[in-house]
Every structure is written in C-alpha cells, then in structure tokens.
Amino acid sequence: MARYYFSCPNVYFGDEAITSLSQFNDKRVAIVTDDFMVTSGKTRYLINAMPQASVCIFGEVKPDPDIDILTAGAACFKAFKPDVIIALGGGSSLDAAKGIKVTLEEFYENHPIELIAIPTTSGSGSEVTAYAIISDPKNGRKYPLISENLVPDIAILDPNLVLTVPRHVAVDTGMDVLTHAIEAFVSTGANDFSDALAEKAIALTWRYLPQVFNDEKDIAARTHMHNASCMAGMAFNSAGLGLVHGMAHAIGGMLHIPHGKINAMLLPIVIDFNSKQARPDTRDRYHRCAQIMGIDHAVPEQAIAQMTQAIRQINRHFGIPATLSELGTDRAKIDALRQALVSSALADGCTASNPRAATAQDIEALISLIAG
Template identity: 70%
Template sequence: MASYFFSIPDVYFGEDAIGTLRRLNHKKVAIVTDNFMATSGKTRYLINEMPQASVSIFSDVTPDPSIDILHAGASQFKSMKPDAIIALGGGSSLDAAKGIKVTLEEYYPQHAIELIAIPTTSGSGSEVTSYAIISDPDNGRKYPLIDDKLVPDCAILDPHLVLSVPRQVAVDTGMDVLTHAIEALVSDGANDFSDALAEKAIALVWQHLPTVFDDDKNLDARTHMHNASCMAGMAFNSAGLGLVHGMAHAIGGMLHIPHGKINAMLLPLIIEFNAARSPGAVERYLQCAAIMGIHADTPQQTLNDLVAGLHAMNRHFGIPATLAGLSVTMQTVESFRPALIAAALADGCTASNPCKPTAVDIDRLLTRIAR
C-alpha cells in the first residue's frame, strides 16, 4: 500500500515570518482568536502588517471549542465572505478556525478561503495537521476530526508570539510536542519522512524545553520549541498517533485536565504497555532513548531508564504522576470509568497504536494513572 506525505502548508518561520501577511493587503480577512489575544494587542500586531485589509475579528473562542463556537464564528463571517481566515492562538483557536472555514465553505462552495494558522503556543502542531479537536460539553467528550480539508494553506511560526505564554503552560504544551513526536515514531503508520521530523522534534524538545522552564523569556529556546511543535505536527499528520492521545482525549474531556499535562502523565505508562506487547515498538523506543542520550547495558534497562527519565522530567516541571496529584479522586474516576474506556477505544488516535488495546487493558491503565 502506498504511503502519503503532504506538501502543504507553506511554512514560514523566523523573526520576520509575520511579514508574510503583507500580501493580504486589500483582501477581506477574518481573524479567529480568543479574548486575550484580541485585548492584548496580538491582533493589532497582525493588522499592522496589512493596514489596507478589511478585517473582522471573532474573539469568542474558548478552550476546547464546541460546535456552537464554530457556528457563531461562521455566522459572523457569512456576510463578509472572507478571502482568508487567520487562526491566531493556541490549539483551540486553530481548531475552531478550521471548523469555521469548513462551515463557511458549505455556504459558499465555489469560494475558496485561504486558511493561515499562526500558533501562539508550542504544542498542538495544529497549524500543519488535518486534525481538529471539537468538544461536546454536554457529554464531556472531545472528538478528533481528521480530514485533509482541515490542513491550513499557510503556517506562520513567529517566536515573539510565544514569549508571553506562562511557564507552566509552556511546559505542558511542550510535553504535548514530545508526546506527538514519540507517538508518531512508534505509530504503525510511521515512515521515513515522518521519522525524520519526529526524531528532530524529540531532540529539540529534550534539549530546549528544560531551558524554557528555567528561563521562559529565552527567545532561542522558545524558537526551537516552536519549530519542534510544527515538526511533530507534520510527523503525526503523516504517521498517526497512539494510545496516549486516545486516552488523553477521553480523560481530558471528561475530567477537564489540560491536554499536554495528561499526555505527559500517560506517556511513560503507555511506553511500558506498548513495549511489553510489541517488539517493533521496543526498537522504536530504543531509538527515542538514543536521541535523548539515554544508554544502558541492556535494551530493557535502556527502556527502564527512558521511562524513568520521562517521570523525572515531569516531576521537574511540576506535572504529577497520577490523577490524585491533580485532586481527582478515585471515586470520580470510577463514576466515569465505563465511559472513559469506551471513548479511549473508539478514539481515532488509538487505531494507529503499535498494539491494539482491549477494554481490560484500558481499565488497568486507568487504575494506574488514577492512584
């Protein structure tokens, strides 16, 4: 079977990457963002590059955007019929903009709308992926949508936009980048192209995320993390993800835990789970360890050291090992357990895990992460 690696979006990076927006002068431009970005001057930072553009700003995006947010944004822009939509913000704003664009194009099937993604966190990789996470708050669920129509046409990586991200958010989202890269490397859809990006992303995160934690205004470290986020997004867009994300979507959606944080907590547990069941995954995890400079006398000890290294990094960043460390009681977990198991098994990311988990497997992993 033929494998696939995409050639879009165009990716602009570096300190003057934002200048790419100058080509939108005299165009109709819709900006999708959240209230903080709209009130903190970040939208003005964009508009200054295209002073002659006709601009409308939708700033009602909230974390874990729902279908109602998509309809509200599309409704605001419907009469404008924009030439381009700029998504400005973290993963929630980027995912909302993807949904708004698709919704608008249903109104105007003959009117192509350019989607430009400008991430302000180094985490989701949504600026280069066909994924969007849309929530169903009534049922406490997060649904990953996967469609090539959701890939932006252009991504702009401006490191200045991430300098204001608080340290704890930066490390949570940074661990999301590491999880993206490691899961893409061990996914059953991994290929030479996705491997190259995943391996580089792992190396960059391992080297530079501790620097961001120690000095969150370090532009060089932030730049490398921003690039790593994009690379990891490209990797998993091609290769797929795995059980870490399958469980994280379920747990994060129902128990309201930040996505990067729950990924970081699950990652070492899922590495142990996969390595015990898939010789191919073992080889891939040993590659991860080598990239991180982790070496021991035997493959098993190297795997143990990899898991221990991830636990140690989490502790250093203030990320707890279990849900109890986030004040989530076992009683709460029990009340959601059947729904969490079903959601994790049904999640699209679980499908590309290197081994196929059962309901019993998910149940045991839930118990481990809860205690």
C-alpha cells in the same frame, strides 16, 4: 507496499515571519482568536503587517471549542465573505478556525477560503495538521476530526508571539510536543518522512524545554520549541498517534484536564504498556527515542525503562503530577466514569495506530495506574 501520506503547508518562521502577511494586503481577512489576543494587542500586530486589508475579527473562542463556537464564528463572517481566515492563538483557536472555515465553505459553495495558522503556543502542531479537536461538553468528550480540508495553507511561526506564554502552560504544551513526536515515531503509520521530523522534534524538545522552564524569556529556546511543535505536527499528521492521545482525549474531556498535562502523565505509562510484548521493530523504535534523549544503554529493554523514568523525572521537575489523585481528582468520579472512559479511548481514532492493540481490560488497567 503500504501507501502513506505526507503534507507540508508553506511555513514561515523566525523573527520576521509575521511580515509574510503582507501578501494579503488587498484581501478580506477574517481573524479567529480569543478575547485575550484582542485585548492584549496581538491582533493589532497582525493587522499592522497588512494595513490595506479589510479585517473582521471573531474573538470569542474559548478553551476546548464546541459546535456552538463554530456556529457563532461562521455567523460572524457570513456577510463579510472572507478570502482568508487567520487563526491566531493556541490549539483551541486553530481548531475553531478550521471548523469555521469548512462551515463557511459549505455555505458559500464556490468560494474557497485560504487558511493561515499562527500559533501562540508551542504544543498542538495544529498549524500543519488535518486534525481539529471539537468538544462535546454535554457528554464531557473531545472528538478528533480528521480531514485533508482542515490542513492550513500557510503556517507562520513567530517566536515573539509565544514569549508571554506562562511557564506552566509552556511545559504542558511542550510535553504535548514530546508526546506527539514519540507517538508518531512508534505509530503503525510511521514512515521515512514522519520519522525524520519526529526524531528532530524529540531532540529539540528534550534539549530546549527545560531551558524554557528555567527562563521564560529565552527567545532562542522558545524558537526551537516553536519549530519542534510544528515538526511534530507534520510527523503525526502523516504517521498518526497512539493510545496516549486516545486516552488523553477521553480523560481530559471528561475530567477537564489540560491536554498537554494529561498527555505528559500518560506518556510513560503507555510506553511501559506498549514496550511489553512489543514487536522487535516497536522495541527498536523506542530504543531509538531513548538514544535521541541521551540514554545509550545497549540493551533495548533497559534503555526504554530508563527513558520512562527520565520522563517521570522531568514531569516532576516541571510540577506535572504522576497520577490523577495527585492532581486532586476525586477517585469516586474516576470510578463512575470508568466504562465511559474505556469506550471513548477504544473508539478514538488515535488509538487505531497504536503499536500494540489494546483491549478494554488493558485500558481499564491503565486507568487504574493513572488514577493512582
């Protein structure tokens, strides 16, 4: 019998979730975020919930944080010696905070730091995972770091913090949620616990993401998507991901494409690849995904084909291109990077749990498909 792992931080959710910060009223609290969260007053929203805390803010996180951001953040907090680090923002801020936390703990040695994750987008699931994506801009790559030490102690899901996320960002990150859930469900590491969360995340995303697209201020739809993102994060933290993410880290890093967008573009292509020559259990799992999405064809292969078509249609509805050429990427640049993309995707930790083993030739063929 295989051994599996499942972790679940304390999760506070709902309109009053932010009030849970009151438990840190007598602590030294470091906040890791970006400049917008500082200037827009979002950090003040947190501070008001713990008015007696001593607070220090590092607000210099940029998209796709690299090692320089982690070093700068750790330097900002070294003299402060925080008891708690609060990560506020999207996946970049959460990933940066994870890296800063472990950097500081190595520096202090015997001073453990509690990590609180407060996502302001509904996508990465980083608030409950052992993953952090750190960029290497010199080589145009993104590296997933995986360690139990990166799992936050507490996640706070406050839907009021995602209401201002623009429509195009909400759909990109929302399709990231769908990708997380489907990949976790068909992963070689899938298990009873991850399955339950992945299935619910698929159902919530397929129902409520179009509602967010239609009405950015729909608080109920935003709440469901925020919860779905967290559930999908718990699912893939236990089960692993797959080739969509393995290729997305490579393509997104080298061609500078938002992570959720490239995931959405790759998802139907990789499902098509995985479902061919698929083991019966993989085929059955994709069939179950289709059923959750309201596709109830009795023949699994037909249901899977209809599912990939439905994903392509919803991408089109959301304005997400089908190919890199449609996105405006220079084909010559893709060709020049082809071998590096293949090598990076093969080496990516997410690729290892894909339900169908992929060769270099397979990935080359998939790159040609996504190139358009």
